[in-house]
Amino acid sequence: MADYTRAQVIETLRKGQAMERADLRQMNLSKADIGGARLRRADLEGANLEESNLAKANLTSANLRDAYLSRANLEGANLQKADLEGANLQGANLQNADLSRANLEGANLEGAKLNGANLTSAQLEMANLGGAELLASNLSSADLREAYLGGAKLMQANLQYAGLEKANLEEADLTEAVLTEADLRGACGRSVVFVRAVLEGAILDSASLIGANLTDADLRGSSVRGADISGAILTGAKLAGISAVPEQFAGVQVEWVDFSTKAGDVRVEGADLVEYYTRLKSGTAPAVGVAVAASGDQQRRFFGRGDVLRNASLEFGTQSVVEIESRFEKCDIALGEQAQLIVGEHGSLENCRVHGCGDIVVHGRFEAGGDGPSIIGPRSLLIGKKGKIVGAVQQHAESTRFGFEQGCEMSLKISRAR
Amino acid sequence: MAENKTKVEHSIIAPGTEFEGVVVSSCGIIVGGRITGDLSAPSLHVHEKGTVGGRIKVGSLISRGEISGEIDADKVELSGRVGDRTVLRAKTLDVKLGEDGGPLRVAFGDCELQVGGAVASGSGRAQAKAAATPEPETVTAR
Numbered sequence: 001m002a003d004y005t006r007a008q009v010i011e012t013l014r015k016g017q018a019m020e021r022a023d024l025r026q027m028n029l030s031k032a033d034i035g036g037a038r039l040r041r042a043d044l045e046g047a048n049l050e051e052s053n054l055a056k057a058n059l060t061s062a063n064l065r066d067a068y069l070s071r072a073n074l075e076g077a078n079l080q081k082a083d084l085e086g087a088n089l090q091g092a093n094l095q096n097a098d099l100s101r102a103n104l105e106g107a108n109l110e111g112a113k114l115n116g117a118n119l120t121s122a123q124l125e126m127a128n129l130g131g132a133e134l135l136a137s138n139l140s141s142a143d144l145r146e147a148y149l150g151g152a153k154l155m156q157a158n159l160q161y162a163g164l165e166k167a168n169l170e171e172a173d174l175t176e177a178v179l180t181e182a183d184l185r186g187a188c189g190r191s192v193v194f195v196r197a198v199l200e201g202a203i204l205d206s207a208s209l210i211g212a213n214l215t216d217a218d219l220r221g222s223s224v225r226g227a228d229i230s231g232a233i234l235t236g237a238k239l240a241g242i243s244a245v246p247e248q249f250a251g252v253q254v255e256w257v258d259f260s261t262k263a264g265d266v267r268v269e270g271a272d273l274v275e276y277y278t279r280l281k282s283g284t285a286p287a288v289g290v291a292v293a294a295s296g297d298q299q300r301r302f303f304g305r306g307d308v309l310r311n312a313s314l315e316f317g318t319q320s321v322v323e324i325e326s327r328f329e330k331c332d333i334a335l336g337e338q339a340q341l342i343v344g345e346h347g348s349l350e351n352c353r354v355h356g357c358g359d360i361v362v363h364g365r366f367e368a369g370g371d372g373p374s375i376i377g378p379r380s381l382l383i384g385k386k387g388k389i390v391g392a393v394q395q396h397a398e399s400t401r402f403g404f405e406q407g408c409e410m411s412l413k414i415s416r417a418r
Numbered sequence: 419m420a421e422n423k424t425k426v427e428h429s430i431i432a433p434g435t436e437f438e439g440v441v442v443s444s445c446g447i448i449v450g451g452r453i454t455g456d457l458s459a460p461s462l463h464v465h466e467k468g469t470v471g472g473r474i475k476v477g478s479l480i481s482r483g484e485i486s487g488e489i490d491a492d493k494v495e496l497s498g499r500v501g502d503r504t505v506l507r508a509k510t511l512d513v514k515l516g517e518d519g520g521p522l523r524v525a526f527g528d529c530e531l532q533v534g535g536a537v538a539s540g541s542g543r544a545q546a547k548a549a550a551t552p553e554p555e556t557v558t559a560r
Contacts (some may be wrong), residue, residue: 141432141450160466161450181466181482201466201497202483219498221514221523241523243514322419382515388534399522403515404496409534410511415525 006032013037029381035073055093217314224248235270239277246278303328305346316341316358335360338379345386354378357396362387373415383408394418429459433467449483460490464498471501479508486527494533502527509534 003023004012010032017283018038025043027046030050032384038056053225056076064084068129071091079094082102091111100120115135131151138225142187159179163268169189174197181201184380191211200216216236223243230251238258254270257381259280270274300321303309307326316322318336324347331349335358343349354360355376363384368374368391375381375393378400383389385407393400394414399417404410431437435451446461447453448467462476468483479491486501492529494508504527511533514523 121430123476141430218514264446338457371485399525401522402513402524402535403524404511404513406510406512408511410531412529412531412533415528 011041030068090100240266244277246274246281249273249277303347323347324349335378343387345384360390363391366391368392373413377417383410423475431468433465436559466498497523500527500529504529504533506530507532519553 002287004027006028008028009019009024009027009029016036016038018040019042020038022038022039022042024047026046027044028048029052030048031052032049032059033053033058035053037053037054039062040060042056042059043063044067045063045065045066046067048316049072049089050068051071052069053073054077055073056117057074058078059082060078061077061081063084064082064087066086066293066403067084067088069089069092070089071088071141073094073338074092075095077094077097078100079097082099083160084107085103085105087104087107088111089107089109092109092113093114094117096112096207097114098118099122100118101122102119103123105123105125106127107124109128109132110128110133111132112129113133114137115133116153117134117137119137119139119142122139124142124144126145127147129147129149129152132149132153134152134157136156137154138153139162140158140160141162143163144167146167147163147164148168150168152172153174154177154384157174157177159182162179162182164182164184164187166186167184167188167223168188169192171191173193174409175193175195176197177194178198179202180198182199182203184202184204184207187204187207189207189209189212190199191213192209193213194305195213196216199222200218201221204222204227207224207228209224209227209229209232211231212229212366213233214237215233217380218238220238221241222329225243225245227248229248231304231346232252234252234254234257236256236258240259248333254268254273256267257273259266259276299321301316303324303326305325308329309326309331310329311331312328313332315368316336316339319338320336321340321342323342323344325344327348327350329350329352333341333352333354335354335355339356339358340361341354343366344363345363349366351368351370352366353374354366357377357379359380360375360378361382361384363386366386366389370411372392373394374391377394379396380403381393381399382403385405387405388409390411394415395417395418420522429443429445429447431447431449431451431453433450436454437452438454440456441447441458443455443461445458445460446463447457448479449470450465451479452469453457453472453480455472457470457472458475460476460477460480462470462481464470464481464483464485467481470481470483474485474489474491476491479485479489480495480497484499484501487502489504489506491508493510495508495512497514500506506529539560
């Protein structure tokens with residue numbers, strides 16, 4: 001138990017004297033005016049600090065488990081590594097406080113003001129942040145799994161690398177927030193606002209984003225597999241490299257989206273989104289710039305099932321499209337610039353050599369024996385989920401783009417361009 | 419509070435931290451810094467700025483940073499970079515193709531990939547589990 005009276009503690013702290021490591025468990029310090037208090041490593045477990053003034057206090061590594069801090073003023077306080085598990089911080093003022101690496105598991109921060117607070121790597125698992133204000137706060141690498149953030153204001157917050165798995169973000173406002181590589185798997189984001197938010201590389205698999213506002217959001221390289229995005233607003237969103245199923249885009253509200261890459265601007269109208277993304281996924285629309293060029297002049301070759309070609313030497317010109325559903329043995333295949341070679345599910349290339357700056361898609365089999373590379377200089381190589389490849393690839397001078405779908409099999413040596 | 423929660427433990431090697439030696443863990447490892455040596459764990463997540471090099475045996479591997487060495491895993495999701503002289507054995511491998519003209523999703527050095535049920539049987543999780551159980555954690559920090 002505590003060895004001090006309430007009056008002694010308040011007097012000591014008001015004089016500016018430190019009470020580091022003091023045992024103040026269960027003490028009633030409600031409404032105490034102890035701003036700037038020096039309470040580093042103090043034990044305040046279960047203490048009542050309701051409506052107290054602890055502005056700019058030093059509470060580094062303090063034990064505040066289950067403490068009652070409702071409506072307390074902790075503005076600018078140092079709470080680094082403090083243990084606040086299960087604490088009640090409802091309506092507390094934590095603006096510009098340093099809570100980096102603090103433990104706030106299961107804490108109640110409903111309606112708390114955390115604008116400008118530093119919550120880097122803080123543990124907020126299952127915490128209640130409903131309606132909290134977190135404008136421009138730093139939550140990078142914070143653990144927010146299963147946290148409740150309903151209606152929270154997170155405009156311009158930094159949530160880079162944050163773990164938000166199964167978190168509830170219903171109607172939260174994350175306008176211009178940064179969520180690069182954040183993990184939002186299974187999160188509930190119904191009507192969440194992600195306007196101009198950066199979600200580059202974020203994982204949103206199986207999340208519920210019904211009615212979410214993703215206007216002008218940056219979703220490049222993100223994954224929304226299995227997520228429900230029906231009714232979501234995607235106008236102006238950057239979607240290059242997004243991982244999704246085309247049908248997911250059927251129910252979204254969108255005027256246009258941006259699939260731009262370094263190669264140039266690619267604007268896709270809302271009405272064309274599902275079709276465009278379907279073609280992109282199948283490899284028949286690598287990018288609008290290429291697809292447009294290929295649509296008019298491309299030469300198409302199809303080798304159907306049952307045919308066998310042996311010891312042939314074949315050359316396919318620039319932007320030609322070659323589909324193989326037959327069996328090729330010991331063939332030498334030259335691909336012109338941006339030519340596409342698609343080995344279909346029934347297609348088989350055995351001991352063949354493919355060279356040239358083309359795009360290769362393998363849904364069937366490609367098996368090569370012997371020494372040396374069997375595929376030389378491809379611009380891209382995609383192995384589909386049913387594809388199997390055995391051989392060696394020597395990359396394109398500017399590096400080959402590789403894609404391997406889950407389920408593919410391979411024994412593949414990759415080497416740089418010589 | 420929250421007595422009923424199922425807690426998933428992770429060890430975090432934060433950016434700016436470097437380890438050299440042997441890391442054996444029974445929980446997942448998240449790497450934003452650098453690990454050089456032998457690593458065994460049920461799961462490994464390498465962030466964009468993270469680097470892991472050496473003998474890696476894990477159940478699942480998600481890498482957006484740089485990996486190199488001899489890697490055994492059940493399930494691998496790759497982006498980022500794969501260093502020279504790397505051998506990656508996995509039951510499944512997932513690499514997004516990335517946009518034409520866009521940045522490379524994965525930059526491969528000179529390496530070897532062995533992927534599929536036949537080539538990866540007995541590797542990954544089983545080896546990671548075996549390796550993870552008895553030995554103490556041996557880490558040399560720099």
